[in-house]
Amino acid sequence: MTNRSLRVGFIGAGQMALAMARGFVERGGIAADSILASDPYPAALERFTEAIPGCYTTDDNQAVIDENDVVILAVKPQMMAEAAKSISDISADCLLISIAAGLNLAKLTQLFPTNRIIRVMPNTPCLIGQSACAFTATSDVAPEDIERTEQLLSATGIAVQVPETQMDAVTGLSGSGPAFIYMLIEAMSDAGVRLGLPRQVALQLAAQTVKGAAEMVQTTGEHPAALKDKVTSPGGTTIAGVHALEKAGFRAAVIDAISAAATRSRELGQD
Numbered sequence: 668m669t670n671r672s673l674r675v676g677f678i679g680a681g682q683m684a685l686a687m688a689r690g691f692v693e694r695g696g697i698a699a700d701s702i703l704a705s706d707p708y709p710a711a712l713e714r715f716t717e718a719i720p721g722c723y724t725t726d727d728n729q730a731v732i733d734e735n736d737v738v739i740l741a742v743k744p745q746m747m748a749e750a751a752k753s754i755s756d757i758s759a760d761c762l763l764i765s766i767a768a769g770l771n772l773a774k775l776t777q778l779f780p781t782n783r784i785i786r787v788m789p790n791t792p793c794l795i796g797q798s799a800c801a802f803t804a805t806s807d808v809a810p811e812d813i814e815r816t817e818q819l820l821s822a823t824g825i826a827v828q829v830p831e832t833q834m835d836a837v838t839g840l841s842g843s844g845p846a847f848i849y850m851l852i853e854a855m856s857d858a859g860v861r862l863g864l865p866r867q868v869a870l871q872l873a874a875q876t877v878k879g880a881a882e883m884v885q886t887t888g889e890h891p892a893a894l895k896d897k898v899t900s901p902g903g904t905t906i907a908g909v910h911a912l913e914k915a916g917f918r919a920a921v922i923d924a925i926s927a928a929a930t931r932s933r934e935l936g937q938d
């Protein structure tokens with residue numbers, strides 16, 4: 668199977684559609700002129716074409732379904748029913764991929780009556796080929812559709828298949844996770860500025876520290892606790908900081924943040 672001629676549509680041309688489409692074009696071997704995105708908001712379409720020169724846009728959701736092999740449903744969960752109303756017919760040739768937080772496959776299949784539908788939770792780093800995506804499908808989805816989804820997602824980072832019961836947890840962890848990491852980077856930069864570093868230097872060091880630490884976890888395969896211990900000299904600087912973080916409830920705050928996001932994902936599915 669090659670992605671060369673795959674035509675990929677997006678219903679909803681917002682932040683996540685843009686990140687995925689650019690990732691597919693820049694890293695997934697999808698030609699820009701094989702991308703068609705729809706949105707009722709002209710400014711969203713303008714931003715989309717500016718970011719992906721050569722792609723096509725429309726305000727007609729049905730056209731996106733009719734003209735593509737794969738269509739990513741990229742509207743907010745609260746708008747999905749509205750978007751579904753604009754689709755009268757789903758061609759058997761079209762594979763649907765929903766990226767909406769919270770909406771389970773049972774609900775999606777009610778809205779979009781097709782047996783070719785897969786639920787994905789991507790994250791915005793797919794824009795630069797560094798996404799952490801998870802996907803789930805019912806047992807009656809064809810293996811070729813799962814393979815195609817995995818191939819498309821893998822072009823922009825990692826893609827793991829999980830049972831649907833784990834999708835809200837994934838949403839809290841890796842779907843929302845980049846926002847939490849940006850907050851960490853921002854807070855580390857603020858600390859640097861407070862201690863007298865120029866903003867740009869502080870930001871550069873903070874971002875590279877997060878990136879380097881993440882890559883250490885991935886490339887060494889060592890447990891993060893073991894890697895932390897290697898930074899922490901007896902009676903040194905790091906343990907003073909570790910103590911401050913423990914005192915402030917850092918781990919519990921992170922666990923609570925991801926749990927709150929997962930809970931919100933579940934709620935969005937019940938609205």
Ligand SMILES: NC(=O)C1=CN([C@@H]2O[C@H](COP(=O)(O)OP(=O)(O)OC[C@H]3O[C@@H](n4cnc5c(N)ncnc54)[C@H](OP(=O)(O)O)[C@@H]3O)[C@@H](O)[C@H]2O)C=CC1
Binds near residue numbers: 684744753766767
């Ligand atoms: N942002 C992220 O990091 C992630 C988002 N997601 C999921 O991706 C989806 C999109 O999120 P995000 O990109 O952040 O949201 P955005 O609001 O940026 O994008 C959604 C776009 O869909 C448009 N839209 C609304 N109604 C329709 C319709 N009936 N037909 C076509 N387009 C429509 C919106 O227009 P208007 O603004 O006029 O309403 C908007 O431009 C959500 O379901 C979210 O859960 C998943 C993982 C990560």
Ligand SMILES: O=C(O)[C@@H]1CCC=N1
Binds near residue numbers: 768838842843
């Ligand atoms: O905030 C949200 O609802 C979306 C889903 C995961 C990340 N962004």
